[in-house]
Amino acid sequence: MAAGLRAEAMDGTALARLVERVAATQDRAAFGALFDHFAPRVRGFLIRRGLPQAQADELAQETLLAIWRRAGSYDVAKSAVSTWVYTIARNLHIDQYRKLVRAGRVDLTDPSLRPGEAPAADELYARGQDVSAVTEALATLPNDQRRVLELAFMEGLSHSEIALKIALPLGTVKSRIRLAMDKLKLGLGGLQ
Amino acid sequence: MSRRGYFLEESWYLDHAAGAAMTPGQDMLLRSHLEVSPQARAHADSMARIGGALLETVGDESPLAFDAADIFALDAARSQTVAATDDGAETDTASPARSADLPNCLPDVLCEFIDQAGIKLRWEFLGPGLKKAMLWRSEADERLWLLRARPGVAIPHHGHRGAELTLVLQGSFLDGEQRYVRGDVEEADTEVEHDIQIGDGEECICLALTVGKLRFDDPLLRALQVFTGL
Numbered sequence: 001m002a003a004g005l006r007a008e009a010m011d012g013t014a015l016a017r018l019v020e021r022v023a024a025t026q027d028r029a030a031f032g033a034l035f036d037h038f039a040p041r042v043r044g045f046l047i048r049r050g051l052p053q054a055q056a057d058e059l060a061q062e063t064l065l066a067i068w069r070r071a072g073s074y075d076v077a078k079s080a081v082s083t084w085v086y087t088i089a090r091n092l093h094i095d096q097y098r099k100l101v102r103a104g105r106v107d108l109t110d111p112s113l114r115p116g117e118a119p120a121a122d123e124l125y126a127r128g129q130d131v132s133a134v135t136e137a138l139a140t141l142p143n144d145q146r147r148v149l150e151l152a153f154m155e156g157l158s159h160s161e162i163a164l165k166i167a168l169p170l171g172t173v174k175s176r177i178r179l180a181m182d183k184l185k186l187g188l189g190g191l192q
Numbered sequence: 193m194s195r196r197g198y199f200l201e202e203s204w205y206l207d208h209a210a211g212a213a214m215t216p217g218q219d220m221l222l223r224s225h226l227e228v229s230p231q232a233r234a235h236a237d238s239m240a241r242i243g244g245a246l247l248e249t250v251g252d253e254s255p256l257a258f259d260a261a262d263i264f265a266l267d268a269a270r271s272q273t274v275a276a277t278d279d280g281a282e283t284d285t286a287s288p289a290r291s292a293d294l295p296n297c298l299p300d301v302l303c304e305f306i307d308q309a310g311i312k313l314r315w316e317f318l319g320p321g322l323k324k325a326m327l328w329r330s331e332a333d334e335r336l337w338l339l340r341a342r343p344g345v346a347i348p349h350h351g352h353r354g355a356e357l358t359l360v361l362q363g364s365f366l367d368g369e370q371r372y373v374r375g376d377v378e379e380a381d382t383e384v385e386h387d388i389q390i391g392d393g394e395e396c397i398c399l400a401l402t403v404g405k406l407r408f409d410d411p412l413l414r415a416l417q418v419f420t421g422l
Contacts, residue, residue: 028260028264031260031263032260035259035260035263036260039256039258039260040250040256041247041248041250042247043256044250044251045247045250048250057256057257057258060256060258061258061262061263061266064260064263065263065266065267065270068263068264068267069267078237079237079240079241079244080241080244081244082244082245082247082248083240083241083243083244083245084244085244085247086240086243086244086246086247087240087243087244089247090210090211090240090243091211093211094211094213097213098216098219101216102308102309134241134242134244134245135245135248138242138245138246149242149246150246152206152207152210152212153209153210153242153243153246154246154250156210156211156212156213157210157212158203158207158212158213158214159203159206159207161212174203177203177206178202181202181206181239184242186238186239186241186242
């Protein structure tokens, strides 16, 4: 069964079933399939965040351990598995950063650490449960818009850091992000 | 005048969803807001879907240095450590201990921060019916503090030399015609002059993040600033 699972391309439903099997019966074969799918992605993600290889390996293992241990807390109605895994990896990484801050090893006067100002967008607030709608929408984004989202979500850069990195005015970065959020229907509009 | 409503600017939620670095003050204000405002939390959660979608596109690079068996071994080793010390305090499932002197309305994430930083809340006089307790301050003079205001109290006309974000944790206040309740954030910058009226009934408790000093119009209040440190 596990071999069959590994051979298939993983769609969102298949991944959710695997997590449910891990939660229900601590199914090691199901976890093996999740491992094969996510371990390289999570490690690659952490490397893009700027972690050295050894640390990326270590945090990737912590992420996979959390998947194994906390499978019961995954709620299929709330998010796709990849969003859940992304959030776990992101939180483990940011927790490590907070520890460095507490230990006084991060320069807090660095202006790039401040979130910038962006006018509230007025798009409608759409909350689907499936990541595939976002995936499809991402594929249709112009390269420049997709690039800023990648820098934010993959490399963990703030708006002002992105502006520095791609040598564009902060306003341009913000408007690109706003356009992208608009297309992905993830704007803040419905909140206001 | 820039009245933005009851939420933070979009870039805050996006930075949170993407896990961008923030100062402890920004981090605490944002995470407190997300804890007490279900709408804001749902919004940040929905933005994290971009992260999920992008994670799926990360390509294989060099071969992994570990496999699934290593995860099971790690799990077993951690379980043994916990069993051996017979103490659950080290696990992340332990809920933060809440000291008796912390108001009940404080979000868990803020209690944890206060606890970890070893902060003792010291309520100081800020004005008639107003008290403040400083929580954190940066070298760049960014300050995170708590405000307690008696029901019905008016906070006189003032502006800001920097930006100020105020999150309501208990009670309510009116700024002009806008009413702010638990979970709402008011954002004021140098352009905004505000008159605040604390709502009747319950004591109002807010978490505030300030950059730069407040600027009062009244010379007496300006003189008081020397003592209150705001």
